[in-house]
Amino acid sequence: MIQSMTGYGKAVVIFKEKKINVEIKSLNSKALDLAARIAPLYREKEMEIRQLIAKSLERGKVDFAIWIEKEAIVDAAPINAALVENYYRQLKTIASQTGIPEPADWFDTLLHLPDVTTKTDMEQLSDEEWAFALQAINEAIAALVAFRKQEGSALQLKFNEKIDNIERLLAGIEPYEKGRTEKIRQNIVKGLEQIPGVDYDKNRLEQELIYYIEKLDISEEKQRLTNHLRYFRETMNEDGRGVGKKLGFIAQEMGREINTTGSKSNQAEMQNIVVMMKDELEQIKEQVLNVL
Template sequence: MIQSMTGYGKSVVTFNEKKINVEIKSLNSKALDLSTRIAPLYREKEMEMRQMISKALVRGKVDFSIWIEKDASLDATPINSALVENYYHQIKDIAAKTGMPEPQDWFSILVRMPDVMSKTEAEVLTDEEWAVARGGVEQALQALVEFRKQEGAALYNKFSEKLDNIGSLLASIEPYEKSRVEKIRSRIVEGLKSIPEIEYDKNRLEQELIYYIEKLDINEEKQRLANHLKYFRETMNDGIGQGKKLGFIAQEMGREINTTGSKSNQAEMQNIVVKMKDELEQIKEQVLNVL
């Protein structure tokens, strides 16, 4: 069954004291348009994550984010006590040698000294942490795919309803089509009778009427439109990745409906054509969301 390109997925996984958040959103697009916001620790795995996303989602405008939340108490910058002690003794020695007074507020002076409050260790992404983070990406992708399936089912029902409506409208043309031929013939004959001074060949008139009526015949358009309706339904059941194909079929349906309208010189038939166009327009709007 078809899937929508609209979707949302989120997951939260934990590793030690870290909470790893993954969020993915997608909207319709002609191709895969992926933008990412990745925590610095995981940037070395960006290409791998992009491959995972492109394989799972195929198409759409996708926003992907992965970030880390830590316990604030565990993430506080440590004070380098050995360095503080070293600065303390240096300042006391300088004060003793020069006769300068020692600071009254030692703490405020010492914490502003270079490297006292700076982190020196660099975080390294371990295989164990990446396995957890990768699992979070997979969970978010799966949640988004499930969302797309649900949206796709809703689109399937919407399309089926619109196709049924077009089929019913197409069938409702037939009574008017049959009466139309006789009305055309009668109108032309009556028009000629109203001009008594004109003589005409009845056999030639009959031939011209047949030719004229054949030009207004819409049986081929009706048959092709019926085939397109059937093909649209079959394509919806072919699985994912049918969005562009469904768009092409909808365009062909529009051509047949337009031709039917141009050949319909009867108000009732033209009203039916307008209703078919309205139903088709709703299909065209929604088919842009199909994967």
């Protein structure tokens, strides 16, 4: 079963007073193109995160983000009351000695002085918290993979529909192909008869006609295209890496056979059918770019 490279996953876990959020999304790309936004506390685990994503997702343009939300009461920086009191006494003394007016809003002035609020950015990552964060990462990746499989199922239905259409159009060429030989012969003979005073060897004409018709024969192209269509279906049901790339190569081969068929088609009806097959194939090629 094929997978799409388009996907989205999100997970949230609660660790004590923290909410750990993980979000991951992907689009199609020839290789793995990973952009990661990681909360400062988890940056020491960046290589482990990248390896986990690469192993699970293989290909795609991937955007990953992990961030923390804390309760406001926990996240607020504590105020150093002793230092505020010390600043207040010093400013009162300076104002008294120099005659400088005291501030109208003491709190606004004091809270802007150095080190009044104690920063807590030096938090250390514990093994317990990392286990919770890793759980969220794995859940988000699993959600994205499930999304990819769902999109892959929709793509497979679309591919089967397009393959059915090409097979139907290919079968539609046969009636025109059968009557083509006699029509070519009649046109050549008619053209020769319209030239006054021309005498021709009928046996030689038949030999040349056979050679000409063999050059226009599309039996091999039809057989190879039929084989490619069958192989495309079989490949869609394969598991493992590189299915999208393999489908792309098969689609290229299908295009070669359809183009050769078109170049050998000397009837408007056959050429119209070839144009419709090309249209179906182009839609396959566009969507194959999204297959993992």
